[in-house]
Amino acid sequence: MHEFSFALDIFKVAEATALKYNAKRITEVLLEIGELTLIVPELLQRSFEMATKGTIAEGARLTITITPGKVKCRDCNKISEVSITREAQLTGLQLFKCSHCDSNNTEIVEGKKANVKNIKIQE
Numbered sequence: 001m002h003e004f005s006f007a008l009d010i011f012k013v014a015e016a017t018a019l020k021y022n023a024k025r026i027t028e029v030l031l032e033i034g035e036l037t038l039i040v041p042e043l044l045q046r047s048f049e050m051a052t053k054g055t056i057a058e059g060a061r062l063t064i065t066i067t068p069g070k071v072k073c074r075d076c077n078k079i080s081e082v083s084i085t086r087e088a089q090l091t092g093l094q095l096f097k098c099s100h101c102d103s104n105n106t107e108i109v110e111g112k113k114a115n116v117k118n119i120k121i122q123e
């Protein structure tokens with residue numbers, strides 16, 4: 001999976017911020033992950049540990065918040081909150097139904113991104 005390269009990206013963002021504040025250590029990274037990214041938090045935790053070994057973020061806690069996925073219906077224009085079912089996770093098939101009119105004609109508008117919300121540092 002793409003967890004390891006993703007963990008590296010998180011580290012780079014956190015490191016850049018920490019350097020800006022002359023931090024000696026990063027103690028915690030707060031991360032938001034969209035529900036539809038298909039990132040597995042447990043794998044990401046482990047990858048983050050590996051990616052930060054020997055760096056200023058070694059031993060930092062990675063706190064993950066999952067944000068809900070949202071789709072917009074092309075038929076009724078309304079927004080629905082969706083989540084990935086076990087089945088979709090296994091097959092990679094992502095078909096989201098509009099919860100207002102039951103249409104399958106939807107597009108994902110939120111939940112495919114991940115970003116570092118905040119970091120905690122030691123100066």
Ligand SMILES: [Zn+2]
Pocket residue numbers: 073074075076077078098099100101102103
């Ligand atoms: Zn609809």
